Amino acid sequence: MSVADAIASFSASLPRVLPEVVLAASSCVTLLLGLFLKKNKSAVLAIFSIAVFLVAIGLLVATWPQQPVSLFAGMFRADDFSAFFRLLFLTGGALTICIALQKESSTEYYLFIQAVVAGACWLAMSMHFVAVLVSLELVSIGSYILAGFAFNKASSEGSLKYFLMGSVATACLIYGASLLYGITGTFDFSSQQLADALLQSQTGFMLIAAFLILAAILFKLTAFPFHLWAPDVYQSAPTPVVAFISVVPKLAGLVVFIKLVLAFNLFGQAPINWKSVISALALLSILVGNLSALAQTNPKRMLAYSSIAQAGFLLVGVTTLDLAGIHATMFYAVAFLLMNVLVFTALHFFEKWKSLPAFTNFSGLGRVAFVPALGLVIGLVALTGLPPTAGFTAKLFVFSALWGSWTDSGQFIVLLLFVTGLLNTIVALYFYLKIPYYLFLKATPPGTASIKITFTGNLLLLILVIAIVWLFLNPGLLMGWINRITFVL
Amino acid sequence: MPYISFLILIPIVIALVALFIPTRYKFIFSRLALAATILQLVLCVGMIVHFQPGEGLQLVERHSWISLTLNNWGRLQAEYLVALDGLSLPLVVLSVVIMLIATISSWHIAKSRKGYFILLLILNAAIIGSFCALDFLLFYVFFEFMLLPMFFLIGMWGGPRREYASVKFFLYTLLGSIFILIVMIGLYLSVQSPESTDEVVHTFNVLHMQQAKNFIAGSLLDFTGAGNWRLWAFALLFIGFAIKVPVVPFHTWLPDAHVEAPTPISVILAALLLKVGAYGILRFVYPVFPDAAIYFSDWVAGMGVVSIIYGALNALASKDLKRLIAYSSVSHMGFVLLGIASATTEGIAGAIYQMVSHGIISAMLFLIAGVVYDRTHDRLIENYSGLALKMKYYTSFTVIAFFASLGLPGFSGFIGEVLIFFGAFQSNAINNLVPLWMPVVATLGLLLGAGYYLWTLQRMFFGPFSIRANFTELTDLTAREYLMLLPLALLTLLFGILPQLLLDFINPFAATFTSTWFLFSTNATP
Known part of the structure; x- marks a missing residue:
């Protein structure tokens, strides 16, 4: 490709990625604002960040790619599918800022949230291993720093652990991608060349490469067996950051995972049955996450394990390796975003009030602060997957897709995943229930100071609750839209 | 509307x-x-x-x-x-x-x-x-x-x-x-x-x-x-x-x-x-799995019989009044299952009748347990004796509820159980879904039911008055308690004397249920 071609491709691609351009520009502006602002710094930055996200969402809708468009000489591709997830990431970024509106935070906090969202958006569009690597690093480095934002010993430890393990994951990705390049001669995982070469290659090499690459992605997804970093990070990082990390990088990982697995699956001609592999990963994530969560006494640590189990549920839809399953997963992703943010928003409210090292600290608080407690309960009920919440509808959709996959393939592990996954609801209920249990069933300890409940805090909770219930009552609108999204690798 | x-x-x-x-x-x-x-x-x-x-x-x-x-x-x-x-x-x-x-x-x-x-x-x-x-x-x-x-x-x-x-x-x-x-x-x-x-x-x-x-x-x-x-x-x-x-x-x-x-x-x-x-x-x-229901019918009926007997035995051994009533519920719902398993018109109608009747009677029983608990905060049967001497209206309602529950003719419980037994005994001849010994064993449940209720009456309500709680003043039923117990007592009597009132609604359902059900299951079997 000549320089002229490259420039032409670059200038043709730029209008397609305006949201990401805006985020890049706003990151610089945020940095400058942080340097020069003296008064009300965090308030201005928060409002600025929300505005940026809203503008980016507007631009995304305006430049919505109806047809897949190859960008930057095939490194990225804008299509319906990636645009859907970019919309989720931008919304997730905006909601994260909304969680902690009143909190004093440094400039970097806003900067890195914008940067990570931008990275996630790029990641969603990546079609090339180098593009995946670069955008994944943008997501990762921002997350490592954000994880340390509580600025205490535990938080630094969590951040460092996250960083060390993340580095290993990145190394795996690089190693796997270079192996794959050696086998196929291309970095473009949607190309025919890759598929042809893989079909003819030796199974062993291909599998090593594929597993190394997926290891890095599973790390982002917090799925078994690369989930070990999550509990420490979740426990020590500030709650809005946890909400963010548990949604945006995770879903970004999911997008890449879907694309890569479809590439490796070679339309079912791969030497290894990817359906069983993903089923096993989903099954183990659900089991390990839920069973470990049972033993936790710290709410945020419990939610870390629950997030591992949720990664398993996100993978359930992917196991089908067809469009129906991916659509169900996309619905689950939306529901997951809403309910996770709801839970952490409510949790953040209680945390501002008093420290919550254990469930017992919630004792009787439900009677004093009813609305946030109710929001927390609804969020947890949604995560459990009970009606009338979007969590139930999402589970219904992914498990319906899984049933279809089972009747088609007749694989035992798929049936096992179906039954175990649904039965895990009971395990999940037991630990999720601990919080409502202490909130409402235990007596309020004497001398509990009351707290002023702000209107904006309640408003965010209310909006999320309404969204979750509305998605349950009328899933047709969202699912109808998702159903129109076609996705071809 | x-x-x-x-x-x-x-x-x-x-x-x-x-x-x-x-x-x-x-x-x-x-x-x-x-x-x-x-x-x-x-x-x-x-x-x-x-x-x-x-x-x-x-x-x-x-x-x-x-x-x-x-x-x-x-x-x-x-x-x-x-x-x-x-x-x-x-x-x-x-x-x-x-x-x-x-x-x-x-x-x-x-x-x-x-x-x-x-x-x-x-x-x-x-x-x-x-x-x-x-x-x-x-x-x-x-x-x-x-x-x-x-x-x-x-x-x-x-x-x-x-x-x-x-x-x-x-x-x-x-x-x-x-x-x-x-x-x-x-x-x-x-x-x-x-x-x-x-x-x-x-x-x-x-x-x-x-x-x-x-x-x-x-x-x-x-x-x-x-x-x-x-x-x-x-x-x-x-x-x-x-x-x-x-x-x-x-x-x-x-x-x-x-x-x-x-x-x-x-x-x-x-x-x-x-x-x-x-x-x-x-x-x-x-209705959705008639073929499988026929396959499992003796299991379903057997679980019903086990519930009847096991529930009754547990009720007999209960020291807590509320626990006794809870186990009697297990026993009575066992009858419902037996009626369903028979899949005869009488059995199904009896099961539905028993559901309604048990709804009325168990509500009454728990209210009765609540009356004494409200006053003394104690539910242990052995701590009471001779309540009839102090609370005669309360005792009469208890007797009505207990007798209704143990299936005395004249109360709704009797109709439901009789219909269920009709169905279960007939089943052996009509469709061979419930083995004959099951309803025979289930009749034992009626006997045990009479046993635990009469024994409780004797222990708690008759004999010389004594109470182990800290006070001796016991007031009889209040107006609010009458308001709750009287309609229920009347309903169980009404449905016991005029079963047609309820059966007019239930019977057509039971008849179509059984006829379409067998049609469906025979059509369905290849």
Whole structure:
């Protein structure tokens, strides 16, 4: 490709990625604002960040790619599918800022949230291993720093652990991608060349490469067996950051995972049955996450394990390796975003009030602060997957897709995943229930100071609750839209 | 007039209104709840007048709820489909009456009245909704939605071990719900709606699931499908509902929940929630899987008999009055299962009759246990003696309730049990589903029932007066307690003397149920 071609491709691609351009520009502006602002710094930055996200969402809708468009000489591709997830990431970024509106935070906090969202958006569009690597690093480095934002010993430890393990994951990705390049001669995982070469290659090499690459992605997804970093990070990082990390990088990982697995699956001609592999990963994530969560006494640590189990549920839809399953997963992703943010928003409210090292600290608080407690309960009920919440509808959709996959393939592990996954609801209920249990069933300890409940805090909770219930009552609108999204690798 | 929707919406709307009333108006919440149930009762009267017995499903309301295209496997369709027939109408009316009495019984709840009555109203809507819904998804939503209010009602207002009991209740019944969910997903993906010809529409409509021709050929739960998946599906669905009934050995949540729940909640639990389980078996399990039901019929009947005997033996050994009543519920719901398993018109009609009758009688029994507990805060049978000397009106109501429950002729319990025995004994000759020895063994349950009730009467109410609590003053029934006990006593007498009142509604349902059921199952077997 000549320089002229490259420039032409670059200038043709730029209008397609305006949201990401805006985020890049706003990151610089945020940095400058942080340097020069003296008064009300965090308030201005928060409002600025929300505005940026809203503008980016507007631009995304305006430049919505109806047809897949190859960008930057095939490194990225804008299509319906990636645009859907970019919309989720931008919304997730905006909601994260909304969680902690009143909190004093440094400039970097806003900067890195914008940067990570931008990275996630790029990641969603990546079609090339180098593009995946670069955008994944943008997501990762921002997350490592954000994880340390509580600025205490535990938080630094969590951040460092996250960083060390993340580095290993990145190394795996690089190693796997270079192996794959050696086998196929291309970095473009949607190309025919890759598929042809893989079909003819030796199974062993291909599998090593594929597993190394997926290891890095599973790390982002917090799925078994690369989930070990999550509990420490979740426990020590500030709650809005946890909400963010548990949604945006995770879903970004999911997008890449879907694309890569479809590439490796070679339309079912791969030497290894990817359906069983993903089923096993989903099954183990659900089991390990839920069973470990049972033993936790710290709410945020419990939610870390629950997030591992949720990664398993996100993978359930992917196991089908067809469009129906991916659509169900996309619905689950939306529901997951809403309910996770709801839970952490409510949790953040209680945390501002008093420290919550254990469930017992919630004792009787439900009677004093009813609305946030109710929001927390609804969020947890949604995560459990009970009606009338979007969590139930999402589970219904992914498990319906899984049933279809089972009747088609007749694989035992798929049936096992179906039954175990649904039965895990009971395990999940037991630990999720601990919080409502202490909130409402235990007596309020004497001398509990009351707290002023702000209107904006309640408003965010209310909006999320309404969204979750509305998605349950009328899933047709969202699912109808998702159903129109076609996705071809 | 959309009676059913109004019936479901009234408590929800009033609960929403109550949510915005400040907590300090303590006494308005009970009045709002009472107003809701009275309104519902008025609607019920209208419904009974409009209802034509023997005309099948009536007061049908049908609106599209979810309709989605799902790529390669057709269209998903869930509806808001509610209707009443001879099975659901008696249960809906029972629900309204019991909710009214439970509201009166809750009048003096001391703690967080606002939350209590709002939860009670939500529970009300969920119970009525699950009795009316004919769309599986809709039913499931109502079914699940009973759990959360119940969890808080037991957990916040219950007795000393309430926290343990509420968590146990929630987990056990959720396990049942998950079994139901598993089968529900399999079912709707195996069934297509006959109303659409141009594309495959996967419907949750239970009426469609009850016809063999609507199963997609080659789908997993199709009658001709390979493997015995239909048997598995039956077993899961049956256990799902059996936990709610509860059937031995899935009953262990019940004694704890009953003992720890406050009186009005025990009443609702025994009178209505257990009925939802039996209703589910009659509405979903048996009509959708008749072939498997025939296959498993002796298991179902056997579990019924075990419940009858095991429940009665446990009741006999109970030291706590409430626990005794709880176990007697297990025993009496065993009869319902025996009647269903016989699949004869008498057996089915008897099962439904027994459900209604047990609803009335168990409510009365728990109220009676509540009366003495309110006064002394002690439920141990051995701590009382000679109560009849101090509380003669209370004793008379107890005698009525005990005799009604043990199946004395003249009370509703007798009719239900006699019909069930007719059905179960006939079954051996008609369809050979229930072996003859099972109803024979079950009669032992009647004997044990007489045993534990009469023994309790003798220990607690007769003999010289003594009481181990710290005081000697015992007041007899108050006006509010009369208001609750008298209608129930009259109802059990009325249905005991004039069974035709209820059978006019139930019998046509039972007759069509059995005839179509066998038609379906014989057509279906290849």
